[in-house]
Amino acid sequence: KAGVTQTPRYLIKTRGQQVTLSCSPISGHRSVSWYQQTPGQGLQFLFEYFSETQRNKGNFPGRFSGRQFSNSRSEMNVSTLELGDSALYLCASSYQGGGANVLTFGAGSRLTVL
Amino acid sequence: GIQVEQSPPDLILQEGANSTLRCNFSDSVNNLQWFHQNPWGQLINLFYIPSGTKQNGRLSATTVATERYSLLYISSSQTTDSGVYFCAGPSGGSYIPTFGRGTSLIVHP
Numbered sequence: 001k002a003g004v005t006q007t008p009r010y011l012i013k014t015r016g017q018q019v020t021l022s023c024s025p026i027s028g029h030r031s032v033s034w035y036q037q038t039p040g041q042g043l044q045f046l047f048e049y050f051s052e053t054q055r056n057k058g059n060f061p062g063r064f065s066g067r068q069f070s071n072s073r074s075e076m077n078v079s080t081l082e083l084g085d086s087a088l089y090l091c092a093s094s095y096q097g098g099g100a101n102v103l104t105f106g107a108g109s110r111l112t113v114l
Numbered sequence: 115g116i117q118v119e120q121s122p123p124d125l126i127l128q129e130g131a132n133s134t135l136r137c138n139f140s141d142s143v144n145n146l147q148w149f150h151q152n153p154w155g156q157l158i159n160l161f162y163i164p165s166g167t168k169q170n171g172r173l174s175a176t177t178v179a180t181e182r183y184s185l186l187y188i189s190s191s192q193t194t195d196s197g198v199y200f201c202a203g204p205s206g207g208s209y210i211p212t213f214g215r216g217t218s219l220i221v222h223p
Contacts, residue, residue, distance in 0.1 A: 025213075033210070037155075043200065043213040056210050088155050100164075101145045101209045103202075105157040 002027065004093050004106035012112045018079040021109045023070050025093030031102065032074040034066060037088040046089075049074050050096075068104075078111075086113045116141045116205040120214035127191050127221050135186040135199055135217045143203030145211065146177050148186050151198040160186070160199075191221045 013019050019052040023086035025032050033056075034046040044060040066076040072093075080087055088110050092103040116185075117140035127133055148160040161168050161175040163184065172191075177184040177219050184201055198218050202211035 031209070035213075036186055042215050043202075045212075048210060090155075090157060092157075096209060100162070101204065101211070102162045103147060103211065104159060105149070108155045108179070110155065111125070 002045075004091060004104055005012075006089075006106035006109050008109060009090050009107060010110050012114060013081050014114050015081055015083060017081050018077060019081060019111060020075055020077045021089055021111075022075045023076075023093075023106060025074070025091075026052045026095075026104060029070055029104075031093045031096055031101070032068055032072065032095045033094070034074070034076050035090045035092065037090060037108075038059075038086075043090070046076065058109035068094030081113045083113050087110060116203075117144065118175060118201065118203070118212050118213050118214035119198075120201060120217050122217060125213065125217060125219045127219065129192060129221055129223050131191050131218070131221075132187070132189045132192060134186070135219075137186075137201035137214055139182040139203060139205070140186075141205045142182060143205050144179075145209075146184055146201065146203040147178075147211065148175055148184070149152045149200045149202065150195075151216070153197060153199065158201070173195060188219075191219075193223050195223050196221050 031050045033048040048056040068074045088108045092105045119138045149157045165179045174187045198216040202213040
């Protein structure tokens with residue numbers, strides 16, 4: 001069973017640009033969550049998508065957006081990049097059933113903003 | 115929102131030593147998970163443990179949901195155990211887990 005696949009793994013952008021990150025969940029998982037990890041703030045929740053709908057959203061500005069496609073693959077977009085957006089972006093998929101929500105993470109996309 | 119405290123924040127061990135990592139929650143949680151983040155950044159599932167005790171090789175975990183804490187035991191530590199250990203769990207009716215700040219473990223040969 002393939003795991004969670006995130007692309008690209010590494011990328012470098014300059015301030016003001018935009019970036020799109022992709023996440024392919026485990027087959028059969030309909031929930032995809034995105035997290036931002038920085039040394040100062042730790043792991044912070046961005047948003048969660050379930051069956052193509054944003055079901056939960058963290059406390060991030062509108063520059064951060066996402067979507068989910070009918071095959072459960074998800075993308076997140078950050079527009080007008082700032083230096084502080086440099087971080088490891090982690091995607092997790094889960095099969096939610098029976099009251100359980102067990103997250104499986106991808107390897108992450110490491111974004112550097114210059 | 116729920117607060118998650120992990121202790122100790124940093125831990126340095128010699129290979130072969132045992133250790134206990136702790137996770138305290140400010141509110142009752144369900145779906146509690148422990149993760150290991152390796153030096154390349156990947157978060158690896160260790161345990162899904164809403165209550166009780168589970169063991170997997172040299173690792174075991176115990177969650178006492180009524181007292182809002184969970185423990186991760188590492189026995190006979192190896193250098194490959196190095197990394198950051200996180201616990202996470204949602205509370206209330208939410209599916210979204212809140213993560214602790216992690217315990218950074220370094221195991222020296």
